[in-house]
Amino acid sequence: MASDKQSTIDHSSLRRSPALEAAEDRALTQRDGEEKQTEDDKRAHHPVKAALPTPADHPLHNLRPGDHILDRDFRIRILLPPDQQLKKAKLHCCWQLKHLLREYEQIVKQRLQQSADLSSFILELKTVLEVCLKSHPECRSMPPPQYYSQLISEMETLGWDKMLFIDTNFQTLKLKAEDSSGRQHVLNIKLKSKHPTEAPDCSADLPVPLNINWTPQSTLDQLHSQFLLVLESLAEFWDVLDEIDTKTWILEPERPSRSDTMRRIAIKNNVSIRVEVDPRHPRMLPECCLLGAEHVVTPLRSKLNANMHTWNPDSSVLHNLRDVLEIEFPSPATHEKSSFNTECGICYSYRLEAAVPDQVCNDPRCGQPFHQACLYEWLRVLPSSRQSFSLLFGECPYCSKPITVKMATQKS
Ligand SMILES: [Zn+2]
Ligand SMILES: [Zn+2]
Numbered sequence: 001m002a003s004d005k006q007s008t009i010d011h012s013s014l015r016r017s018p019a020l021e022a023a024e025d026r027a028l029t030q031r032d033g034e035e036k037q038t039e040d041d042k043r044a045h046h047p048v049k050a051a052l053p054t055p056a057d058h059p060l061h062n063l064r065p066g067d068h069i070l071d072r073d074f075r076i077r078i079l080l081p082p083d084q085q086l087k088k089a090k091l092h093c094c095w096q097l098k099h100l101l102r103e104y105e106q107i108v109k110q111r112l113q114q115s116a117d118l119s120s121f122i123l124e125l126k127t128v129l130e131v132c133l134k135s136h137p138e139c140r141s142m143p144p145p146q147y148y149s150q151l152i153s154e155m156e157t158l159g160w161d162k163m164l165f166i167d168t169n170f171q172t173l174k175l176k177a178e179d180s181s182g183r184q185h186v187l188n189i190k191l192k193s194k195h196p197t198e199a200p201d202c203s204a205d206l207p208v209p210l211n212i213n214w215t216p217q218s219t220l221d222q223l224h225s226q227f228l229l230v231l232e233s234l235a236e237f238w239d240v241l242d243e244i245d246t247k248t249w250i251l252e253p254e255r256p257s258r259s260d261t262m263r264r265i266a267i268k269n270n271v272s273i274r275v276e277v278d279p280r281h282p283r284m285l286p287e288c289c290l291l292g293a294e295h296v297v298t299p300l301r302s303k304l305n306a307n308m309h310t311w312n313p314d315s316s317v318l319h320n321l322r323d324v325l326e327i328e329f330p331s332p333a334t335h336e337k338s339s340f341n342t343e344c345g346i347c348y349s350y351r352l353e354a355a356v357p358d359q360v361c362n363d364p365r366c367g368q369p370f371h372q373a374c375l376y377e378w379l380r381v382l383p384s385s386r387q388s389f390s391l392l393f394g395e396c397p398y399c400s401k402p403i404t405v406k407m408a409t410q411k412s
Pocket of ligand 2: 361362363366367368396397398399400401
């Protein structure tokens with residue numbers, strides 16, 4: 001490669017990082033080995049050198065190929081054909097530069113055709129690159145080669161079986177983890193270009209914030225172990241919710257995720273209880289809210305208040321709820337989900353933006369639920385309705401018995 005050294009435009013004074021330079025040299029050398037040099041290329045070595053402006057007689061002598069472009073180093077090798085025509089020149093560059101210029105290929109070709117000499121072309125190329133880096137800020141933080149070798153060795157230590165996904169930039173990873181109850185979890189990692197010096201951004205489907213201790217010596221394997229500890233600390237919370245999810249009919253959320261702490265459990269048609277489980281104290285009495293017609297909800301609420309003191313943290317939340325409310329929850333084993341009327345009697349849907357039908361007709365034979373907004377709009381236009389402060393009094397659209405709705409958004 002001795003003759004190659006001459007054909008490469010001298011950029012040695014521009015490199016900042018010796019490690020980066022060595023790595024890029026390796027990359028270039030490898031590429032050179034792969035690409036068979038043509039006779040034209042070989043003949044071009046000396047002419048390129050001759051075509052370079054000399055500091056003394058050229059006004060652009062300050063310009064150096066591979067110069068800092070928005071604080072990034074690039075190297076490029078330009079091979080001129082024997083006739084020294086710039087328009088037939090061949091450009092060789094590192095993969096990072098190639099990647100950056102992929103959308104600008106036509107412009108670069110055009111500039112090569114139109115530039116008077118090599119130095120004006122390089123100036124043009126520098127402008128193109130600056131535009132390109134500005135429009136792709138993510139490329140500006142492209143990590144150095146040792147980032148990738150470090151990452152590969154960390155993945156090997158971690159074990160490939162734990163890798164779920166990695167993006168083409170090697171910056172976004174998904175690791176899989178299984179807790180002691182066999183539940184599968186995913187840890188999302190966004191690595192910084194200064195990994196491992198800079199801590200990565202980590203996220204997961206958890207009911208609590210994910211706090212990771214990271215030092216410059218930390219590795220993916222240690223990150224994974226920390227994540228497993230977090231999962232274990234939440235195992236009891238998920239045990240409690242898994243029992244509720246499998247043994248009752250959940251009206252809300254439609255598809256609970258591992259971070260959801262709330263469940264609305266069906267009790268009977270148009271009657272449900274909303275519980276909010278504390279992920280740190282999952283077996284304690286959760287926040288409860290009963291929803292449904294007053295004649296059903298009032299006795300349940302009284303039982304809840306009267307039996308609250310019997311709540312036993314050694315027992316599961318579902319067991320405690322059964323005991324305290326003195327009811328059996330309908331389960332998938334005993335009931336169809338369709339036996340719980342959950343749709344709004346006016347718009348026939350369950351969800352209206354974030355709202356669910358939580359306004360219920362209090363007539364014992366009706367009990368039809370409505371969205372607050374739907375019921376308000378319905379009653380507002382009827383001449384039989386009357387308003388008092390923020391309350392609207394009217395008739396149930398189903399059974400014509402008196403019904404009341406608040407104007408303001410009611411807390412769910
Ligand atoms: Zn509605
Ligand atoms: Zn009614």
